[in-house]
Amino acid sequence: MSDVGLPRGWVQCRLGDVIAYGSTDKFEPDEIAPDAWILELEDIEKDTSRLLHRKLFSERQSKSTxxxxxxxDVLYGKLRPYLCKVLKAEQDGYCTTEILPLRPPKEVDAGYLFHWLKHPTFLNYVNAMSHGMNMPRLGTDAGKAAPFVLAPLSEQKRIAGKLDALxxxxxxxxxHLDRVPTLLRRFREALFSAAVRGVLTSDWRSEDDPQLAGTRPISGRPAKTIAETTPQKSQLTEWLDELPTSWKVLPASDVVRQGADIVYGIVQPGPKLQSGVPYIRGMDIVDGKILVDQLLHTSPEIAQRYGRSALQGGDVLLGIIRATKVAIVPESLTGANITQGTARFRPSDLICTEFLAIALEAPETQRWLHAHYRGIDxxxxxxxxxxxxxxxLPAPEEQVExxxxxxxxxxxADTIEAKYHAIRARIDGLQPVLLTRAFRGELVPQDPDDEPAADLLERIALSRQSTPVARGRTKSQGRSELRPKAKSLADTIAAMSSDDFTFDELRQAASGDYESIKDELFAALADTNSGVAQFFDAGSGSMKIRRVSE
Structure with missing residues (x-):
């Protein structure tokens, strides 16, 4: 590795040259005190390294090593390393084996190491070297070979302090900025609530004509005649009694066009086709818009069988499975269809399309709909x-207003949200810039009197030679002794007495330390030609490994 481009006194090396990467102390559940801190990967927020949860063993009741x-220690999440889950341990504890505790020697500042593990160069390396498709992880050998930039110790501390502050x-x-989406969501909810309660246009009604002569009241049933089956559900319609006197309330079936009932669509759309009749699923509705580019297609024959749910521009759609999302059908989708997870409303002359969409999306209506959900899963x-x-239902003129x-x-609100995303992106982009500048020596001044990093690296190497790293425990401490590696994991698997076995059984039979065995096994599982697979054993309720024929 080259030191070209580094400040004077710095050296470029491998992470394994300065850290005993992969060397850990392992404890079984029965060896852990009830009040011990147990850290899982989900407790660390990605990218920010913010600790989301701190739970004790008594709360988690963990059953794994x-x-x-x-x-x-600096705690590094090696599973899905692109999530950049790194944490500085503020107290003793225990963590999942997918988190590696890295204990820097006295020549390496822990804060400096912490920030390097979030550096773009390191992240690019670990993402390229991780193995596994669905759950990529960084292997021990790859972790040891990862790039590391070592600065003089005093400068390490200055860099870490400056980065901590910035x-x-x-x-x-x-x-502070992330409060904006919540505020905007509440604003939109309050806006739609005010719209369907008549609050939003109270000034318009009084200013337009105190006698409401400019409106044409709609004839319809009062709110109280829309009966509910339970007192709890009856509370969902109490707000309707406070509507303006010129408003009426109708059930949804009375505001759609005659002959175009509220219906759902295609039950079985058949195979996905490159062309044909597009149909809209619940997942195709996002933020009140239909994602036209991702629509699937069914055959004209199937669509014809569901002609009752064919769409016209101006129809209003409501999700009726899981999420009650609302969208207006654009003219370009006239002739398209929907699935059974979506209901179609075709507004009559009593109500304009946009107002119907507002009414369905209002929090009062959404609460009513959710209270009438059926099913759990x-x-x-x-x-x-x-x-x-x-x-x-206000008068047509008021609907328009x-x-x-x-x-x-x-x-x-959309303009504010767009500005939020732009500012958030700029803030997120500052962190890699600051880290890049810091590890180029551009963030804090250099001191020519600082001990060169090459001397630190030499001292670390000499210390290892005189005092070999030993983080594992011996048999007398309750763990089996580490044995010299005698045969490969593939040979061990081939020699297993049964085709199906657990990881613990493999550990007992294999030579080598826990992390090496685990890394080699995961690499084998990621290789479809390795002759080994993982499966869930319903009888024992646990994951097992299976030796398969090639």
Whole structure:
């Protein structure tokens, strides 16, 4: 490796040259105290290294082997390393074996190491060297060979301190900025609520004509006649009693065009076709828009059998399985269809398309719909319930005014949200820039009197020669002694007495330390030609390994 381009006194080396990468102390569950901190990967927020949860063994009741870590260790998540889960241990504890405790020698500052593990150069390397398709992980040998830039110790501390200060300010900016999406969501909910309650246009009604002479009240049933089966559900419609006196309330079935009932669509659309009749699924509706480019197609013959649910521009769609999302069908999708997870509303002359969409998306309507879900694993709505959902109905002129005001304010919220995403992206882009500058020696001044990094590296090597690293425990401490590697893992698997076996059984039979065996096994599982596979054994309720014929 070359030191070209590095500041004077720095050296480029491998991570394994300075850290005993992969050397860990392992403990079984029965060896861990109830009040011990147990760290899992999901406890660390990706990229930010923020600790999301701190749970004790008594809370987690873990049943798997854990790595022990000490205060001051740098904890590195080797599973799916692109998530960049790195944490500085502020106290002793235990972690999943997918997290490696890295204990720097006195010649390496822990904060400096922590920031290097988030550096773009290191991340690019580990992402390229990870093995496994669905659950990629960094192997021990690859981790030892990872690039590392070593600076003089005093400068390491200055760099770590500067990065801590700058990145903490970035994190604070993120936290403040990330309140914006929640505020915008609440704003949109309040806006749609005000729209369907008549609050949004209260000034328009009074200013337009105190006697409401400019409106044409709609004849319809009052809210109280839309009966509910339980007192709890009756509370969902109490707000309708407070609507303006010129408004009426109708069930959804009474605001759609005659002869175009509220219906769901195709039950079995058949194989995916490159062309044909497009159909809309619930997942195709995002933020009130239909993602036209991702629509699937069915054959004209199947679509014809579901002609009752064929679409026209201006129809309103409502998701009725899992998510009650709302969207308006554009003119370009006239003739398309929907699936059984979506209901179609074709507005009558009583209600304009945009106002119907607002009414269905309003939090009051959404609560009503969710209260009428049926099923647990896949909650959905019965069409009979969908057809009787109460729809508040102002005069046509007021509907137009409500739509105008809602669209204007939603456009403002969308503009703010776009600015939020742009600023958030700029903040996220600052971290790799700062890290790059820091490890080029551009963030803090160099001191010519600092001890060169080459001397540090030599001292680390001499220390290892005189005191070999020993993080594992002996048999007298409750763990089996580490044995010299005598045969490959493939030979061990071939010699197993049964085709199906557990990882613990493999560990007992194999030579080598825990991490090496685990890394070699995962590499084998990722290789379809290795003659080994993993499966879930329903009888024991656990994952097992199977030796398969080539």
């Amino acid at each position: 854990k790595n022990q870590f000490r205060k001051g 990145l903490s300010r970035l994190d604070a900016s993120r936290r 896949m909650p959905g709505l019965n069409l009979a319930d969908v057809r009787r959902v109460p729809i508040p 409500i739509v105008r005001r809602v669209e204007s304010l939603v456009e403002l």
